[in-house]
Amino acid sequence: MKSNPTAHDVARLAGVSQSAVSRAFTEGASVAPATRERILAAARELGYRPNAIARTLITRRSRIVGLVMSYLENQFYPLVIERLSQALQRDGYHVLLFISETADADAILADILQYQVDGIVMASTTLSSGLAHDCAEAGIPVVLFNRVAQLGAMGRFSTSSVTSQNREGGRLVGEMLVRTGHRRIAWLAGQENASTSLDREAGLCEALADAGLSLHARGVGRYDFNEARRAVMELFADPADRPDALFAANDHMAIAALETLRADLGLRVPEDVSVVGFDNVPQAAWPSFALTTVQQDVDSMVEATRNLLFEQIEGEVMARSETVPCVLVERATVQARRN
Amino acid sequence: MKSNPTAHDVARLAGVSQSAVSRAFTEGASVAPATRERILAAARELGYRPNAIARTLITRRSRIVGLVMSYLENQFYPLVIERLSQALQRDGYHVLLFISETADADAILADILQYQVDGIVMASTTLSSGLAHDCAEAGIPVVLFNRVAQLGAMGRFSTSSVTSQNREGGRLVGEMLVRTGHRRIAWLAGQENASTSLDREAGLCEALADAGLSLHARGVGRYDFNEARRAVMELFADPADRPDALFAANDHMAIAALETLRADLGLRVPEDVSVVGFDNVPQAAWPSFALTTVQQDVDSMVEATRNLLFEQIEGEVMARSETVPCVLVERATVQARRN
DNA sequence: CTGAAAGCGCTTACAG
DNA sequence: CTGAAAGCGCTTACAG
Structure with missing residues (x-):
């Protein structure tokens, strides 16, 4: 179990500074094309991959979103997991999953918070007002999926939500x-x-x-x-x-x-x-x-969730609720009655 | 969006060193009970939570397990997600979820690796031998769930697996x-x-x-x-x-x-x-x-997965395959024929 | 375009 | 039991 090569190892092999290596892996950083090539080649040779954890520590962006669910027997939720996770992956984000059977969603969330997630999606569970407060304080956007914030005593810490109409x-x-x-x-x-x-x-x-x-x-x-x-x-x-x-x-x-x-x-x-x-x-x-x-409309709901999340991660925008239209699908379980 | 309090802030408030704060939050570290109390009180006051990312950087243990799935329409898999995620949570581990529809499981895995996961569970997808090699090199345990390693050209990098019989x-x-x-x-x-x-x-x-x-x-x-x-x-x-x-x-x-x-x-x-x-x-x-x-038997399969994962995370144990018995459940879709 | 340096928030020997 | 110091692997001003 030898440990992974670091930016230093790559720097040494490519004959550049460690900063240069970092730049070679940073979108839009200023590196000479030739230097970058040399660095990338060295990295490939060593099997180097930037350590996302170290990056998170300094950028304060983990690119991780916490997803809290409570039960998956209802097929609607696996669908949500699948679509949301794919949508987020497309943006370079990842989903840290939490299953909370009981009502101890709070203990679980405290856990999530330690991981410096960039945002939290709560589906099939609600956020206690205490934690909602903590998240707001810490500037972590929370969006409630398929449920709406309960305005309790601490109702002023309103939380974003997306639901169907x-x-x-x-x-x-x-x-x-x-x-x-x-x-x-x-x-x-x-x-x-x-x-x-x-x-x-x-x-x-x-x-x-x-x-x-x-x-x-x-x-x-x-x-x-x-x-x-x-x-x-x-x-x-x-x-x-x-x-x-x-x-x-x-x-x-x-x-x-x-x-x-x-x-x-x-x-x-x-x-x-x-x-x-x-x-x-x-x-x-x-x-x-x-x-x-x-x-x-799962896709629209997921899209709305993604947008709400990102607009809050990027800017300082306030919590907001979004609502998605739904349509009646008529199949065979309804029959007209004559009275 | 003020940023989270750090161990330094807590130290200042409690009148101790930052190291002491760290010890107060470390199981079994040597701190005087009174000091620990004082620190914990200060932490509570500030809403301090240790930063798991910083800890990961130094301990080289993220307590995160990557779970790779490809489609959730088959109800068997949501069940697996649910049970596995709960089992891991009980051990203080978390699941980073990856949905890979297509065969680009490799690109996705490269992604996971950046997050310094402590282990990887692959369900409804197989690991390419190239990546299996990388994981073995990096000492990251991989267990295949409900599938068995394909022995390809690089077959010597055998991967653990759990399947039914x-x-x-x-x-x-x-x-x-x-x-x-x-x-x-x-x-x-x-x-x-x-x-x-x-x-x-x-x-x-x-x-x-x-x-x-x-x-x-x-x-x-x-x-x-x-x-x-x-x-x-x-x-x-x-x-x-x-x-x-x-x-x-x-x-x-x-x-x-x-x-x-x-x-x-x-x-x-x-x-x-x-x-x-x-x-x-x-x-x-x-x-x-x-x-x-x-x-x-999902529960036994999950249990076996957990064990395989942990014995590899903890020790240097080799990859191993585990097999779980299964039983016939007779209901109403079979009728005896007389010929 | 490039390097030296500081620093993200922790843990962990090392002294005392 | 406790603190000062080094360091985990990066990013990012700051000079040049």
């Missing part, structure tokens, strides 16, 4: 369900305090109110597959008072609902009940599900 | 299929050069040979959902010569097969054809699929 998405579904003659519409919530769930529900309820309707029933699945199945069993327990449509706060739960409706309750979708989800994960398109859903 | 897994399926009376067994391969696909196929063929049988047909799905669907269409194109069982190299393709068989070919599973997968991803258990499959 969840309320509009919920409204779209509500309007479509009303238009197709549904009258007993049930809502399957995610986490009770998640902005995504809250906003989608608000949109749905608005659309219902416009039609003089209100929620027929309401269950809570906490964005969990098994919780969702349990909630659906309850929602459909009374055969005399069944919903004619179920709108789930995400596809993951909508699929759980589909499975439960068919396998456990012996109901047909869409003949007996219509089902709608949110996200448009890859499985929603599988023939077994053919789920009608609202598409979250 | 793929051949045995394939054999298990072959024996079960034979035992249940199947005679026209088709194989749906993954990537043609992937050790997982090759080994599982070899195991299957062994079991068939033992029964005096051989493969009835063979398709290639390249571990891709749509490729798999296409391959299944071909495999079942001739109604007069249909396989009575299909074994896919992973669940992702087995599910694709299920969808195609039912939705496009109007066949019933298991009545018309039996289907078996490999991995036991969460979806395999969903009622719509109830897929019979071979379970890869």
